[in-house]
Amino acid sequence: MYGTIAVKLIIGMLGVLFFLRLSGKAQMAQITPLDTVNAFVIGALVGGVIYNPDMDVWHLIFALAVWTFFNMLIRYSLRFKIMRKIIKGDTVYIVKNGVLNMKVFRRNGLEMEQFRTLLCEKGIFSMFDVDDVRFETNGKLTVSVHNDLSESYLLINNGSILESSLENANRKEEWLIKELQKLGFEDISQLFCVEWTPRKGFYIVSRDGEIQNGGVTLIPDNEKTEISA
Structure with missing residues (x-):
């Protein structure tokens, strides 16, 4: 019995570590409602299986696998504005x-x-x-x-426009699209993020890592290596 508990503990620890690695380091940097639910569910899954003699190690592995898959599905749905607002809320x-x-x-x-x-x-x-x-x-x-002029707004996150940030910045979606088109960006879905700072301009990162900062384009290190080769 003690050996079974020890094996379950090891499997549970490895499973949780794998889940954290798969979900990304950002989860450890801040706590969102989704992260809080994850903490409760994973704790209940591991603790319930470890001290229940009727459930073996394979039950624990299956439960962690299902929850990890479901969690990744939820995180993928955060790409869509409605789901992101429901799950994460707004600033x-x-x-x-x-x-x-x-x-x-x-x-x-x-x-x-x-x-x-x-x-x-x-x-x-x-x-x-x-x-x-x-x-x-x-x-x-x-x-x-007061007198702090460095206020900035994240207007696009992972290809989606953040309407609440636009509202906070007193700007419209039409204005944002027009400004991005002036800078040569036609497809918003191909932008990883867009930050706007009054009196300084846009900080734009595309999905391939190319950065445009105040009119200056910075090439990612991996692309620099390819060009030099």
Whole structure:
């Protein structure tokens, strides 16, 4: 019996490590609602099989394989705007031009005491210093203080337009498409990401890794090697 438990523990650990490697390092950098569900389900799967003598190692391997496949399917569906909004949610302004958005406060069950604590963790101790505050999908805050001109917006992520970011930037989808066409980008689905910073311009990365930063095109290292060869 002890040997069986030990084997299940080893298989469970290897299975979880494989899952984390397959799902990507980004999962370890921030916690999203999907990551929270994964933590609960994987813990229940491994723990339930290890201490249940009626379930052998193959049950554990099968359960981890099914959950990994289903998780990859969900992550693929994040390419589509509707599914991404349902699963991950949107980045929203909790403070805009120094004005609190009470709807966001209430919807997220956030109190002013909690909000001030989060600001203090950012080194900001007075609301007089706050210009804009964004509530990210992982529950963290992105704060812009007065006279800070480096505010930027991620307008395209993995080939999809982020409508909430466009709204936060006070821009329209037609404007974005027109500006990208001016820069020579006709197919948005071929763009890995597009970031826009007022007074600085666009930072664009295509799916093949080519970067255009303020009108300057940077070639990926692997393509440089091929050209020199």
